[in-house]
Amino acid sequence: MESLIGLLVAAPLLGAAVLLCGGRRLDRTGHWLGTGLAFLSFAFGLVLFTDMLGKDGEHRALHSHLFSWVPVGDFQADVAFQLDQLSMTFVLLITGVGSLIHLYSVGYMEHDERRRRFFGYLNLFLAAMLLLVIADNYLLLYVGWEGVGLASYLLIGFWQHKPSAATAAKKAFIVNRVGDFGLSVAIMLMFTTFGTFAFGPVLANATEAGESKLTAIGLMLLLAACGKSAQVPLQSWLGDAMEGPTPVSALIHAATMVTAGVYLIVRSGAIFNGAPDAQTAVMVVGAVTLLFGAIVGCAKDDIKKGLAGSTMSQIGYMVLAAGLGPIGYVFAIMHLVTHGFFKAGLFLGAGSVMHGMNDEVDMRKYGGLRKYMPVTFVTFGLGYLAIIGFPFLSGFYSKDHLIEAAFARGATQGWIFGSVALLGAAITAFYMTRMMLMTFFGEKRWQPDENGELPHPHESPKTMTIPMVILAAGSVAAGFIFNLGERFVHWLEPVTGYEHGHLPEPLNVPLITGSAVTAMVLGVALAWVKYGRRPVPAVAPRGNALTWAARRDLLQDDVNHVVLVRGGEHLTRSLVYLDHKVVDGVVNGTAATVGGLSGRMRRVQNGFVRSYAVSMFGGAAVLIAATLFMRAV
Amino acid sequence: MNPVNYLFLSALLFTIGAAGVLIRRNAIVVFMCVELMLNACNLAFVTFSRMHGNLDGQIIAFFTMVVAAAEVVVGLAIIVTVYRSRHSASVDDASLMKL
Amino acid sequence: MSFPLLTATAALPALGAVATAAVPAEKRTVAKWLALLVSLGTLVLAAIVAIRFDPDGARFQLTESHAWIADFGVRYELGVDGIAVALVGLTALLIPFIIAAGWHDADPLAEKTTSRWRPTQGFFALILLVEAMVVISFLATDVFLFYIFFEAMLIPMYFLIGGFGDRAHQHGEEEAGRQRSYAAVKFLLYNLAGGLIMLAAVIGLYAVTSDQLGSGTFSLQEILQARADRDLDIATSTERWLFLGFFFAFAVKAPLWPLHTWLPNAMGESTAPIAVLITAVVDKVGTFAMLRFCLGLFPEASQWATPVILVLALISIVYGALLAVGQRDIKRLIAFASISHFGFIVMGIFAMTSQGQSGATLYMVNHGISTAALMLVIGFLISRRGSRLIADYGGVQKVAPVLAGTFLIGGLATLSLPGLAPFVSEFLVLVGTFARYPVIGIIATVGIVLAAVYVLVLYQRTMTGPVKSGLEKLPDLRVREVLVVAPLIALLIGLGVYPKPLTDIVNPAVGHTLSDVGEKDPKPEHDARGGDK
């Protein structure tokens, strides 16, 4: 069984290698190869899963040690895998959703001459992401961590000829690097504290280290998570990342990669448990992002950017939960999985819409599409219901539990974060309803595209619709299944160390559930009032200051631009000047000085014998004087 | 008379000669001044020889004269050729090469 | 006395140089092939050295020792430890690629083809000569022997920089020549000055040893032994002066801020293969010498100077990266990037931990390979367009995908992406530094962000976006060029995934160096390695 773990990664990695080095001869078949390997990896995942179910809870984790990677003194980094329930959850999510999206892309990228390369990148992403979740030490995790970063860089910038895409890709990578800085420092801290950075020993002995150390490590891990999961203050790249092809947005920037931060925090639970301050920080970040993303989501007219904002906010939920400690971990992961289903579904739906609308992304130019693309409408609709937490759909369970857990924190913190979560639920309902209405309802606001023809919306091919259907099914059922007898909680219990049943303080669960539903209804109603009753203007109205700011991602980019980009340019330019004038100037200056000195001293050599004689005479005098003086002293 | 005075005289002569070399322009005169310096040396030699009561100094004086003569031969030859080609014996004119 | 393997390794390229230079003018291709074969032969010899070397054996192996200049206490002493093996391997490995990449760089332009003037032969002969000198300075265990070749290698390098530049130049041939010779002179004088300062220190070392050991000696092994036996005990102040004398020369060569200003000129003006030769091969002698001679000969002084040197290294890292961001000239950008990387290497060396120093040694190797890969691709690009200005490029990825791809991989290696070789060494250096100097380690880690900035900005400006006018017909990499780049990339991946063979060779040597300095790795606070594993 252990050997299969390696194959999980190997299959897509092989695909990437073959597709990227294979050359043009693979253009015809390449995408099927990529898809096939993705499904193969998924199959391995299932095998391992069934095997795992066969064992009892405590002994389910698998370990396999491949080879010693970087052994230097105490620094022993191994290439070794650990497949426990948490990893297993991710493996299934990644390979499952990944395979579906491969399938979807076959249709979506049909007309792109660089499709082979696209599938190569997708496979590369799968491999890296799997490595990330099955690594058994932080350094190997780092490899996967950066690997997915690279894949996302390549895929966001897949249409490199568009400067906007290239810029977005670069931005994403660099912002992520800031996060990686955190991860590196965290690993160094672990090494100096524990002498190792393998999950097992570090987490087992976390309590030995002082709280300050743990807080430091925790904060650094949080920084890393912020980068990867687009949490405030490092969220700015996610919106631009929508430059990439829609399947990419669905897979990487909704379902899997962006949730890696949550994985990191949950995986490092033992560290955070020992560092309450770090946990508070996590919760704050989560809460802020939750609202931030939601607000941005309300203002966007670009359907994908709107979904991106929503993603941000949903991950905010997960991070918030992950900050709550053991009680939150399980629900964070649960929401992560359900979110994986419905958000991926929503994105694929959006992609399908764009596919039919000549790649138009502005929702103000949609409208009344439900008749033209029924499958898309239905699947998108189910995803919509799931995300707003419509009772008994998957979003309902996961989000509801999150809110409960937040309140369960108790005291002021509990109230603050709980109500933030509720508020978020309301806003979510609002902007999703807005999206739904603007896209599928109301009258047509279609505009002719650049070459003057009106779009002829049509249903997408099977390769695209099948994955949408499956994901929709998932978003409907997943939550219910997970919640059946709390099996998800028990499944993850060995990792999170939390079994349900005893909340810190008695909560009125039905009340919370009720208020959550109410919030949802309020949001929907408000949206209906604004966008359902009266027609949607084809051009965006000015709107108030908040709207304006929200459209500009709450000015976050502007701040970055002024502070980092401009400032950086000034800094480097002045440094270049300094290097040339000062550092190099000193060197050239010395040479010049010697030259000048020489030029001046030459004048003594005036060609007149008598002056030479004078200097000789003087020299003799000095010589004599010096000798006498030496004797005198 | 105290022989030391002769030393003072020779020193004086030597200095005069040196000054001449530094001051005079005409190559011949400069050269004569050098000869004067040599002769000052001779005087010193003889005086010291007298004071030490051995003959080395006096013999050296003879050698010096011979050397001086030889220098005259070479020196005049050079100066004359220069004079021929430049029609001037001023050492300051001979300053093509400088810096 | 068995077959003098080390001497052979150094002598082969030297003889090859002579032979290459002797090839008649019109037989240009013969010279090229001869040079290539010789360099490959050297690679084979280096491989044999690596195989014959036993990591767990004596500190210096395959040693050779012959009397040379008794009056100066100089012996012809060669020997390799793990670090030397790694670097000799690097040198021998890179030279064939440099030669292959520079295949047409020295083809004489029409008007210069006189029977006497044979640039091509000269070019390749000089490259081999440099290889020979670099190799022997890695092998020398006699300070004086090392010094001689450390200095002598400047001359062929000088001619390579000043004599052969890029074909086309944005300022025209006239200006190009002027800048070339300026760069060459700057290179030579800078390094010569450093070397002469070192000469004073070398003489001082002789004076000290002859004073304390009876007869002056330069043999590293003897001096180490004498130190161990307490026969040799250099006065603190003297040791510090000598250390400074040595370190100055190495810091110029490395180059360390603020002695770096010669590198951008030299790398900018010379052709890409020569730029690689400078930064990937020759400069390594400087950092290597810090590790072997500064630490070995003057342990106390090294300890004493460590704080200052670490700060300088830190400045180099950040400063180099920032200036790289600000460059308009591709080659100068890479030069500043290299300065930043040399900062990492020096930092690793003086962190005085096994991770730091092993990391630094790996870093030398990996930086050599990655810079070679990136710089050679850039050279191919420049030779196509005839300009070094970033502004003249754009959208290359569309017309020449393979070139762009290799360029990207080289770039990712430069920003030390995990999975590629440089990551391993960079992380080791950072961890090693952090273990003893947390603050410095953290600040240095900022370097990884800056690296991402300058690499990706360069890639975006040159490779992506709409195709710049004049590039529409840009040909993609030719077979020769692919053959040059592909193996390097393979190595980058291989050493990134499985660096163990290299670390196994290097670790023991680093252990010796650390024991010279009398340092031990700091222990973790709560050793958790007893835990479940």
Next chain:
Amino acid sequence: MSTMNTVHSLWTMAAEPAGKIDSPHIEYAQLSPTLIVLGAAIIGVLAEAFVPRKSRYAVQIGIALLGFAAAFAAVIALAAGGHAKEEAQIAAMGAIAVDGPALFLQGTILLVALVAVFTFAERRLDPQEHGKHVDSFAAQGSAVPGGPAEQAAVKAGFTTTEVFPLLAFAVGGMLIFPAANDLLTLFIALEVFSLPLYVLCALARRKRLMSQEAAVKYFLLGAFSSAFFLFGVALLYGYAGTVSYAGIAEVVEGTRQASDPALAQTMGNDALLLIGGAMLLMGLLFKVGAVPFHQWTPDVYQGAPTPVTGFMAAATKVAAFGALLRLLYVVLPGLRWDWRPVMWGVAIATMVIGAILAVTQTDVKRLLAYSSVAHAGFILAGVTAATPDGISSVLFYLAAYSFVTLGAFAVVTLVRDAGGEATHLSKWAGLGRRSPLVAAVFAVFLLAFAGIPLTSGFAGKFAVFKAAAEGGATPLVVIGVISSAIAAFFYVRVIVLMFFSEPKPEGPSVVIPSVLTSTAIAVGVAVTLVLGLAPQYFLDLAGDAGVFVR
């Protein structure tokens, strides 16, 4: 009263009945090198007088070569006979010392002279005049430049074959100079080798005005300095009552006291000693071209015929430093604490000023002149070491340096344009493109000057600095390396010019020399490389020769 005594003694001496004169005892064998050379010179003069003009050239070369070769053989024989070490002795009634340093330097000088003969005899460089090959010397030294007399002389195909006897006399003087064992001999030797050089300087075929000017300057300043030198001798004589090195040394060390109180005021009067010593030093420092007595060097080197310059630059330095060493180590060792600091000062000034002044030179010959000044400084650094190591290092440096210089100037004679040698640096631009070989050879010499490893220059520099450091002159070493860094700058400049700058269309051409100059250059290169790669043998030689007899 005291005077009465001396007068009396003098008188009584004179009054002695004239006995038979016992002839001085001369060790001809030990003196043979000098005697052979001087003999060759005299034969040369006779040859000038009696051999028909057309065959003189060949005859003179033959005589000179034979003479020098034989003398060199004699030196080898003496050295082999152990005269360099245990057999070392004072010859010719204490006038000449035959010991290691003397023989080593004599050997060096003779080899230099041999090579110099080749460069003197070169006749392929200048274009033929009236169908006759001409060498680099004026057809008739006395004739007015460009005047009818000169044209006639050229037409008649006169050649100044006197240069060979002159050379021989100069060499003879130089052989005695480092071996002289009393101040009188030293002085005579000084004049014997200076006077011919004055004349030789005036004999250039091209640029005669400059050549004559060089001669005047050299002569006047030389005479001036020798006057000081002589006065120094006089004072020392006054101090010690004798001019023999040993005698003076004894008085300095106080082993011999003034027997007669009357002499107290002169004998052992340190003022006399110090002033005299200083003036003596000045005379020698002038010859080696040390600051501030260096100003003649650039002018004379530039004006003199290049072969003469080469010979002068090489041989004069060797001889003068030999004498300086002997003076400081044999006569004034007791005075070390007085002269060492002074010599330090001189050495530093010479190194730094020589290097700095060379930076802005534009004429190859002047450049080499200033570089020779700088090198004088480096050698002085070795001299001040005041250890046996110092002696041998200086000897080695001299040997190494003299051949580099000779070779460099020989190369200079090859680069010519219409106006004769093209010595202005701007004309050397792109030489490496036109004739890579010559440029490469010159580059080798320049690198040797700069002291790049694997050349003799480095070995020499290392030797002297090592000696200085061990002698406790660390600051001197540091300043030495700094000034050699400065010096490197202008050597490199020339290389840049030759290799990296485009050749000018109207630039000079490199003449293909006859075997003579080629040999000279080849020897230069060979010595440079051998002493650079495997200096041990010669270091041993110098080391064995490093002891003065007294």
